[in-house]
Amino acid sequence: MDLEYLILPHCHHDHYPGLPQLLFYRRMRQRDRDGLRPLKIIGPAKDLERVVKLSRDLLLADRFPDVDHVPEVVPLSPGDRFECPTFHLETCNTIHALRGLCYRYGDPGGTDFGFTGDTAYHPPIARFLKDCPFIVHEAAHGLRQVENARESGHSSAEDAARIAKDAQAIDWAWFTSKKRM
C-alpha cells in the first residue's frame, strides 16, 4: 500500500499480469487508508494506456465501481524526462520486439542507477548510463552466445558486462583489489 509509483520497462505479457490484482488490492484496502493517493504507472507511451485500461476492464470497473482504483498513467517516449519532488527519470530506447524504455533514476539524495528492462545489446545504453554507479541489465541468454542476438531482443551476461564496462559503472581498481583479498 506504500507503493506510489509503478515503472514498467515495456508491456510484454510477462511484465504486467499482476496489474489487475494490484489495482484490485489497492482499491479494497483504500478504505483503511485515508488520503491514499492514486498509484502512478509509468511506462512506454504506445502500450501503457491500453494495458491499464484492459486491467480495469478485467475487473469490470464499469459494473463494479467499488473495485475500480483509477491510477494516474504517465506515458513516456524515449528521450522523455519525468520529474516529481522525490525523484526523476530519464529514458532511452531499447532493442526489443516492442517499444521499451531504459530508465536512469536519480533523486535529490544522489541516488543514481539504471534499469534496462528487456533489450538486446545496444551500445547507446552505455552512453546513456555513463558513470552510473549501479546498473540492472537484463541477461536472459545467460552464458550462451546466441546467433541473431539482436533479433532475439535479449542480452547475454557478457553483453550486460560490456555495457557496465563501457558505462564505467564498475570501479575496476576496487574490483581488482577485492579479488586479490
Ligand SMILES: [Zn+2]
Ligand atoms: Zn519483453
